[in-house]
Amino acid sequence: MNERLPEDLRTLVKAYADELVAMRRDIHAHPELGWAEIRTTRIVRERLEAAGLQPRILPGGTGLTCDIGPDGEVTGRILALRADLDALPIPDEKNVPYRSTVPGVAHACGHDVHTVVVLGAGLVLADLAREGRLNRTVRLIFQPAEEIMPGGALDVIRAGELKGVERILALHCDPKVEAGRVALRTGPITAACDRVLIRLAGPGGHTARPHLTADLVYALSKLVTELPAALSRRVDPRAGLSLVWGRIGAGSAANAIPQVGEIEGTLRCLDLAAWHQAPELVEELVQTVARIYGVQAEVQYDRGVPPVVNDADSTALFRAAATAAFGPQAVIGTEQSLGGEDFAWYLESVPGALARLGVRGPGEVGVRDLHQGTFDVDESAIPVGVSLLAAAALLAFD
Template sequence: MRVHGEEVTGWRRHFHSHPELSHKEFLTTDFVEHTLRAHSLSPVRFPGTGLMVDIGPSGGDRLAFRADMDALPVTEVTGLDFASTVPGVAHACGHDVHTTVALALACSLADNAHLLNHGIRVLFQPAEEVMDGGASQVIEWGGLKDVGSIFAVHVEPKLRVGKIGVRTGAITSAADVITLKVTGPGGHSSRPHLTADVVYALGKVITELPGLLSRRVDPRTGTVLVFGSINAGHAPNAIPESGIVAGTIRTADIATWRVIQTLMEELIAQILAPTGCSYELDYLRGVPPVINDDVATALLVDAARSVDPQSVINAPQSSGGEDFSWYLEHVPGSMARLGCGTGNGPSHDLHQGDLVVDERSIGVGVRLFASVVEQFGQVPGESSPGSDFLS
């Protein structure tokens, strides 16, 4: 059953208008499974949501491609004919495009499975948008068994459609969340010497911790601490009994990420010791940075150039987090930025309700993945299984 561009666009619009939050991608999983089976493939569902499908011969290390499926708790305001039909939920991060690219690749490869001399696996992963990401669960469920390398794309509205951003090394950052609760006996603001000043203690943490961190961590690691929430007290003349400050800490360096929690605990203890306050630190480990393998990235560059010699650009390192990193803790691979900017009107951004992507990026993504298969030596001959999807 041949896959056509209009059909693929229809898949994307279906996903876009029926978004589902993390771990709730039931309808999306059903749609992907039904489509794969219609192309004579035999997908295996994960517990809950998500699935994977193997194509081609067994044995040896498979070449894997990953797509995330979940949407965000964001209200869509695009006005598109196929806008979200689910109140307060939208594909504002482009995972509908990722799922469509992977589904089109799998169906195209199924139609050429007799040409494959190496196994392919396509992973449709749930729950990328929540900590610590669905990727770790997919790995527990055997998603990387017999996989030798893995690739992915992420849409980038800041890049014009047709452009593919590549980068060796860190392309995203680790992203952890800290929540610090500071407590004291409370008291009257006229007698601060008789109590422990929780607000003052919180102020010291907010102002001193980022500076101390910058003196203990190599600045070349791109490590940054930002507080986004602080809550304490109600009355101007009362020192409260407790207060909470919360924020994120990000780093592009995997070695720094492995030790940053211990360092944060040490610095917070030192800052708060003179205040007389007690505290509780909740440190939520997120995901490590995506560290693109140099060999896999070189293969990705060659694949992108075969799609369009002018397509490749050097992607900047992002401070955002991505759970594709968990796969790269186990096997080499690379993630590319897939340009989806229309070039018309204002530039949109990810995680915003007005995100609009140029659907031609789907064809570019399929061609890129199909070219990776070719560059990896899977499909002999002149044409790629995804060559119909560039326009």
């Protein structure tokens, strides 16, 4: 253990390891969707209160924050540690004792791990604070609705919970990285992610006479293929802009051209400037295609999240913490992902960084990707995450 960290940090973390694994399994078995994380919020609140802390429930009724400081006071420079509570509307396909008991809902992105890791770091730091060994305030943030764009981070910010915060850190499970390792990147580490819904309308008619009406399904199919293609020629390829459809619907009879149809998908972008230009460009291209085929088009473009851009100093803090706690071999680099993360909203107000926590088991064949019903983690990653965040809190602002 690095001399700047308490010699007993590993022992303090180990004391909570079994409890945190059990809590993670309980949360995993009882997942809750965004802004409905009532049970999860209660479990975290009760555990923090049992540790003598005073958590604050967010105004919406789900999610909470909690300050840990010297002598129980909020003093000095505040470091925030953020977790997300919500699950996904995906069936749990694993055959494990802690499989989801809620039909069609699962923790398929690791938020159950994020929750217990930040909780565990808070419990360790509270122990140190009681012994007079914490010289700064740490704010725990357990936010709702990360999976619902534009994300529950905005609720936390509106509630004033970034007031006084000078730096914010978060972890995200990464099934491509082995448990025991932490993947870091300075600069953009995720992408912007927006939702695009396009509705077409026309007079409808008989499929025998498409020339006398507007062939709405054909126009819809042209948008499905031509809009992503046109964007790839109108935007700098280095921006990494990608439009992928997830839903298409129109009509109910084989011999009738429908009057309405919809396509829906996500637009992701690695570059902040291109992200700001995307809504206007999508509108222009959609209307161009619609005019060619004589249909009316309505574009609903919902801003999701900007890219997470890791601050250099915060990334260096993560690196120092991981090296101090586990040695330099525990730190690896990582690429920018096209995934979206509402942690980006915090970074528009304060500097910070998102690190990737390895959760892949030793010798595991294949990768159980995020947002799949088979996703699971090597639970040895939990004390690793706790140690990393606790170490970062102790080394912050030195």
